[in-house]
Amino acid sequence: MVTFLGINLFGLFGQLLVGLINGSFYALLSLGLAIIFGLLKIINFAQGAMYMLGAFAAWLALQYMGINYWAALIIVPLAVGLVGVLMERFLIRPIANEDHLYSLLLTFGFALMLQGIFTHMYGSSGLSYSIPEALRGGTKLPFMYLPDYRAWIICASVVVCGLTWWMIEKTKLGAYLRAGTENPQLMQAFGINVPLIVTLTFGFGVGLAGLAGVMAAPIYSVSPDMGSNLLIVVFAIVVIGGMGSIGGAILTGLGMGVIEGLTKYFYPEASNTVIFLVMVIVLLLKPAGLFGKEA
Amino acid sequence: MKMMKKTLLAASVAAIASSAAMANVSDGKVKIGVLADMGGVYADICGQGCVTATQMAVEDFGGEVLGMPIEVVSADDQLKPDVGSAIVRKWVENEQVDAVGGLVSSAVVGAATKVLTDAKKIALISTAASNAFTTKACSPYNVHWTYNVAALANGTVKPMVEAGKKKWFFITADYAFGHALEGVASKVINDNGGEVVGVARAPLSTTDFSSYILQAQSSGADVVALANAGNDTVNALKAAAEFGLTDMMDVAGLLVFTPNAQAMDANVAGGMRTTTGFYWDYDDKTREWSERFMARHGSIPAMGHAGAYSMTMHYLKAIEAAGTDDSDAVIKKMKEMKPDDFFSRNATLRADGRMVHDMYYVEIKKPDERRDSNDIMRVVSVIPGDQAYAPMLPECNFK
Numbered sequence: 001m002v003t004f005l006g007i008n009l010f011g012l013f014g015q016l017l018v019g020l021i022n023g024s025f026y027a028l029l030s031l032g033l034a035i036i037f038g039l040l041k042i043i044n045f046a047q048g049a050m051y052m053l054g055a056f057a058a059w060l061a062l063q064y065m066g067i068n069y070w071a072a073l074i075i076v077p078l079a080v081g082l083v084g085v086l087m088e089r090f091l092i093r094p095i096a097n098e099d100h101l102y103s104l105l106l107t108f109g110f111a112l113m114l115q116g117i118f119t120h121m122y123g124s125s126g127l128s129y130s131i132p133e134a135l136r137g138g139t140k141l142p143f144m145y146l147p148d149y150r151a152w153i154i155c156a157s158v159v160v161c162g163l164t165w166w167m168i169e170k171t172k173l174g175a176y177l178r179a180g181t182e183n184p185q186l187m188q189a190f191g192i193n194v195p196l197i198v199t200l201t202f203g204f205g206v207g208l209a210g211l212a213g214v215m216a217a218p219i220y221s222v223s224p225d226m227g228s229n230l231l232i233v234v235f236a237i238v239v240i241g242g243m244g245s246i247g248g249a250i251l252t253g254l255g256m257g258v259i260e261g262l263t264k265y266f267y268p269e270a271s272n273t274v275i276f277l278v279m280v281i282v283l284l285l286k287p288a289g290l291f292g293k294e295a
Numbered sequence: 296m297k298m299m300k301k302t303l304l305a306a307s308v309a310a311i312a313s314s315a316a317m318a319n320v321s322d323g324k325v326k327i328g329v330l331a332d333m334g335g336v337y338a339d340i341c342g343q344g345c346v347t348a349t350q351m352a353v354e355d356f357g358g359e360v361l362g363m364p365i366e367v368v369s370a371d372d373q374l375k376p377d378v379g380s381a382i383v384r385k386w387v388e389n390e391q392v393d394a395v396g397g398l399v400s401s402a403v404v405g406a407a408t409k410v411l412t413d414a415k416k417i418a419l420i421s422t423a424a425s426n427a428f429t430t431k432a433c434s435p436y437n438v439h440w441t442y443n444v445a446a447l448a449n450g451t452v453k454p455m456v457e458a459g460k461k462k463w464f465f466i467t468a469d470y471a472f473g474h475a476l477e478g479v480a481s482k483v484i485n486d487n488g489g490e491v492v493g494v495a496r497a498p499l500s501t502t503d504f505s506s507y508i509l510q511a512q513s514s515g516a517d518v519v520a521l522a523n524a525g526n527d528t529v530n531a532l533k534a535a536a537e538f539g540l541t542d543m544m545d546v547a548g549l550l551v552f553t554p555n556a557q558a559m560d561a562n563v564a565g566g567m568r569t570t571t572g573f574y575w576d577y578d579d580k581t582r583e584w585s586e587r588f589m590a591r592h593g594s595i596p597a598m599g600h601a602g603a604y605s606m607t608m609h610y611l612k613a614i615e616a617a618g619t620d621d622s623d624a625v626i627k628k629m630k631e632m633k634p635d636d637f638f639s640r641n642a643t644l645r646a647d648g649r650m651v652h653d654m655y656y657v658e659i660k661k662p663d664e665r666r667d668s669n670d671i672m673r674v675v676s677v678i679p680g681d682q683a684y685a686p687m688l689p690e691c692n693f694k
Contacts, residue, residue, distance in 0.1 A: 014509045022503050116334065123594070124338040125554040126526055130562065131537070138539060144509060145539045219537060220502050221529040221558065225336065229500050264495075264506035269469055271506075272498040 014144035015265040016258060021150045023257020024157035025212065027250045029230065030237040031161055032208030034249030035168070037238055039181050040198055040205075042092060043104040047234065048227030049111035050206045054080050054213020055222045056118060059127050069132040072214050080210025085203035092202070093195070111228070118224040126223035135218075153215060160211065161250045168246050177201055233272075236279045242292020252290060319619040320363040322391040327353070327419075327607065330379055330407060331397035333371035336500070336525045339554040341399040341422035341599040347592045348600040349396050352607035360614050368392065372399070376406035383407045387414040393620050394419055394610060396603055401425035401472045405432060412436050415622050419606045422599030424524070424550060425475050426685070429649040433691035436622060437648040438610075438629065441602030442572035444472075446683040447549050448480040450570025450654050453487060455518055460545060461489040464516035466507045466531055468523035469496040476522040476549055492516050501527060504534040511540060518545045524552070529559055536563040552597045556659055556671045565661030570683075573598040573638055574655050574672050580637035595669050605638035606650075641680060647691035651680035 029051065036044045057076045061067035067075060091110065095102045131149050138147040168174035180187045180194040187194050213227075220226060237256050241248035256275050263274040270277075282290060331345045332338050346369040353365045368386070372379035380403075386392035387410065395411060396419035398404045404423040411418045412434040419438050420428055426443040428434075452463075463484050467473040473496070481491050493514040495507040508531070511519045519540065521531050528548050535546050541563070551569040575585035575595045584604070588596045613628035614620050634642040634650060642652035657672040665671070 011509065011513045014513070015506055018505045018509060021505070119334055119338060123554065124334075124336055124342075124525075125340070125552075126529055126558040128529075128558055128560040130560055138537075144512075147537045147539070149537065150505075219533055221526045221533070223526050223558075225500075225526075226502065229502055261506055264497075265510065268495050268497055268507065272501070 010143035012265070015261050017141075017144060017146065018150075019258035019261020020254065021154055021257070022261060023254035024154045024161075025216070025253075026234065026237055026257050027161050027253030028157045028212045028215070029209065029234045030241070030249045030253045031164055031246065032205040032212070033234050034238050034241065034244075034246055035164075035208075036202055036205040037235070038242075038244040038246070038249065039168075039177065040201060041100065041181070042088075042202065043100055043107065044202075044205075045104055045108035045231065046087070046111040046114070047107075047206070047209050048229075048231030049114040050080055050084065050209040050227070051213040051216070051230065052118065052224060052227035053083065053114065054210030055129075055217040055220075055226060056122070056127075056213075057210065058214040058217045059129050059222050062129065069214070069218070073211070076214045077207040077211040080213070081203040081207025084206025085199055087206070088199045088202040093199075111231075115224045115228065122224070124224060126221035126226075129217040129222055131218040149218060156215065160208070164208070165246050165250060233275055236275050240275075240279050240282045240289055242289025245289065245291040248289060248291025319621075320361050320614075321393070321620055324364045324366055324391075325360055325611070325614060325620050326366045326368065326390070326392045327610075328383070328386045328390075328392040328395040329367060329369040329397040329603075330372050330382060330395055330399075330403070331369065331422075332374050332399050333369075335374045337374070337399045337422070339594070340525070340552045340597050341397055341603070344588075344592050344594075344596065344600045345397040345399075345421060345603045348588065348596070348604040349607045351588065351591065352604045352611065356608065356611045360611050361618065361620075365611065369397070372403045372407075374400050374403060376402050379403035380406035380410050383410045384414075387411065387416050392416065393622070396607060397421060398423055399599070401427070401475070402470070404428065405471075408432065408434060408437055417610070417622050417626055419603070419610060421603040421606060422597075424472050426479065427475070429645075429647045429691060430685075430688055433647055433688070433693075435648075435693035436626060438606065438626070438644065438650065439648055440606040440650045441598050442570075442654065443649075443684070444476045444479045445685040446572070446654050446678075447476065447570050448483045449683050449685075450656055450678050451547055451549055451568065452480045452483045452520070454656065455545065455547060455568075456484055456487040456489040460517040462492045462514075462516045462518070463489060464492055464511045464514045464519045465494040466504065466511065466519060466521050466523065467494060467496045468527055469498050472524070473499075473522050477520075480520060480522065480549060497523070497527070497531075499527065502530060504531040505538060507531070508534045508538045508540050511535075512538070512543065516544060518547055520547045520549055522549050524550045525555055529555055532559060532563055532567070536560075551659070552599075553595055553671060554597055557595075557668065559659070561660065561662040561665060564659045565664070567659045568675065569657060569659070570678070571598050571655050571657055571672075572652070573601040574657055574674055575601075576670065576672075577655065577674055584637045589669075601638045605634065605636050608636060609634045609639075609644070640677075643680075645687050646694050647687045648693070649684060649687065651684045653680055654678040654683040 058072040135149040184194045241252035264271045329346045333342045370382045394417040398420040399422045401423045408418045428437045467477045548569045613625045617624040617628040640653040644650045656676045
C-alpha cells in the first residue's frame with residue numbers, strides 16, 4: 001500500500017477518479033440548466049423532474065416497447081425535449097414578461113405534479129434498469145476497479161459537453177442565440193425569430209436533462225424523487241460557475257464532483273453540504289461566479 | 296312545553312337503553328387513526344397500504360366492537376415530526392381518536408408517541424425501526440409490533456459473525472435510524488468476537504455510493520453492512536455490484552423491505568441475506584392474507600402492512616375482552632392475551648410493549664429461482680423471538 005502523510009494514495013486516486021466520474025455527470029446535468037438558467041434567464045425548477053422523466057422514459061420504453069438502452073439514448077432526449085418545448089410554449093411564455101419568481105413557482109409546481117403522478121403510478125421504491133450487455137464488466141486499474149459503464153459516462157459526457165459548448169460559443173446558430181437573449185428587440189429587427197430560438201433552446205436544455213436521466217437509469221435507482229435530490233446541487237454548480245457561462249458550468253461540474261468525492265473520503269457527513277459551502281465562498285469573493293461575465 | 300317534556304322523556308329512555316355500551320366505549324365508537332407516509336420515500340413501505348391493512352382488520356373483525364362502530368381515519372405525516380405530532384394532537388384532543396397506528400419513520404414516531412402518552416392513548420407502531428420506543432423512550436402506552444433494529448442485527452449479523460465473517464465495514468444512513476442500527480449491530484459483532492474495521496456515514500438520500508464502496512473495498516473487511524433503508528440501500532447495492540465489491544466480500548442489507556427488494560436488480564441482489572418480520576409467501580396462512588391484501592392494494596405486502604393488520608386485530612380483540620375502550624384496561628388485556636395469527640407466531644406482547652415473535656432469516660432469490668415478479672425471497676431459517684429481541688429493561692416493565 002502506497003501512503004503519503006498517512007493517506008492511502010491508491011485510495012485517494014480511486015476517490016479522485018470516482019469524483020471525476022460524478023463530476024462529468026454533474027457537468028452534463030448543469031449544462032442543460034446553464035443554458036436555460038444562464039442564457040434564457042428562466043429559473044427552471046422542473047429540470048430535476050425532467051431528469052427523472054428521462055430515466056422513467058428509458059424504463060418504460062424498455063418494458064413496454066422493447067427499446068433498448070442505445071436507442072433510448074437518442075429517442076428519450078428527443079421526447080423529453082419535446083415536453084420541454086411544449087412546456088416553454090404553453091406554460092412559460094405566457095408569463096415571460098412577469099417577474100422571474102413566477103416561472104420559478106410555475107416550474108416548481110409542475111415538477112411536484114410530475115413527481116406526484118409518478119409516485120402514484122409506480123410507487124416510491126424505485127424500478128430497476130440493468131446495465132446494457134456491452135458495458136458490463138470493467139477494467140482493473142492499479143488503484144481501483146473501473147466499471148466500463150462509468151468509463152462510458154465520462155466519455156459520453158465529455159463529447160456531449162464539448163459539442164454543446166462548441167455549438168453555442170463557436171457557431172453562427174450559437175451567436176444568434178447569445179445575441180437573441182442579450183438584446184431580443186434588436187435581433188427581432190434583423191428578422192430573426194427570437195421566440196422560436198428561445199423555445200428550441202429551452203427544449204434542448206431540457207432534452208439534456210432527459211439524456212442524463214437515461215444515463216443514470218442503469219446505475220441509480222429509478223425513482224420519482226431522484227431528480228429533486230440533485231436539482232439544488234446542480235443549481236449551485238451553475239451559480240458557482242457563473243451565470244451565462246457554458247464552459248464555466250462544465251468545468252465547475254467536473255470540479256465539484258472531485259471536491260465532493262474527496263469530502264466523501266475524508267469526512268462523508270459533510271458531502272452533501274460541501275458544494276453549498278463552496279457556493280457561499282465563491283459568492284462572497286466573486287459574486288459573478290468563477291467564470292461569470294456579469295454580476 | 297308538553298311537547299318538549301315528551302321529547303326529553305323519549306331521549307332519556309333511549310339514553311338508558313344504550314347506556315350499557317355507552318358507559319364502556321367512549322363517544323359511542325372506537326376510532327383508530329393511521330399516521331403514515333403517503334407520498335414520501337416510505338410510501339410503499341407504510342403509506343396507503345397501512346391504511347388498507349388496518350381497514351381490512353376492522354372489516355374482518357365485523358366493523359363493530361361491543362356493539363359500537365369502528366372508524367378508521369388516516370393522515371400523511373410528510374415524514375416531519377412536527378407535522379406528525381400536530382396531527383396526533385388534533386386527533387386525540389378534538390376528534391376522539393382512541394389509538395394511532397401506522398407510524399413509520401422513527402423520528403416522527405418519537406414525537407407522536409410523546410403526545411399519545413400524555414393523552415393516555417395507545418400507539419400501535421407498525422413500521423418504525425428504532426428500539427427506543429421500548430427502551431430509553433418506553434411508555435406504558437407504546438406497542439411495537441413488527442420488528443426493531445435489535446432483531447435485525449441479531450437476525451442478520453450474528454449468524455454471519457459465527458460463520459467466520461469477523462471484519463465488518465458499515466455504510467450507514469447518517470441519521471437517528473442508521474446510527475441506532477449501526478450501534479446495535481456493532482455490539483453484536485463485538486460480543487461475538489468480530490470487529491468493526493470502518494464506518495462511512497452517508498447523508499440520507501445519497502445518490503452515488505461509489506466513494507463509500509471504494510472505501511469499503513480498501514478496508515479489508517469480510518462483510519459490508521448497509522445500515523440504511525429504501526432507495527439508499529438500492530443505490531448502495533447497485534454501486535457495490537458495479538464496482539465488483541460483491542465478488543470480493545459479502546454485502547449484508549440490514550433492513551430490506553420487500554418493495555425495495557423488488558426494485559433491486561435480481562442479478563445484483565440475488566443471494567443477499569437479511570432479516571424480516573414477515574414474508575408473504577412463507578406458508579398457506581401468510582399467502583391467504585397476502586393475496587387478499589394484494590387484491591385490494593395492488594402489490595405484495597411489506598412487513599409493516601401485515602404488522603398493522605395483526606396489531607389492529609389484537610387491539611380490537613382486547614377491547615372486546617376488556618369490555619371497554621379505556622386505554623389502561625385495553626393495554627393490560629393486550630399484554631395478557633397471546634397474539635396468534637398468520638403474522639404473530641410464538642408471540643407474546645411483553646410488559647414493555649415489545650411484541651416478541653418469530654423472525655425470518657431470508658435470502659433474496661436469484662433471477663433463475665424466481666417464478667414471477669412477486670417471488671423475491673426464500674426463508675432460510677426461523678429465528679425464535681427470544682433470540683432476535685433484546686431482553687426487557689427493568690425500568691420499562693409496565694405491569
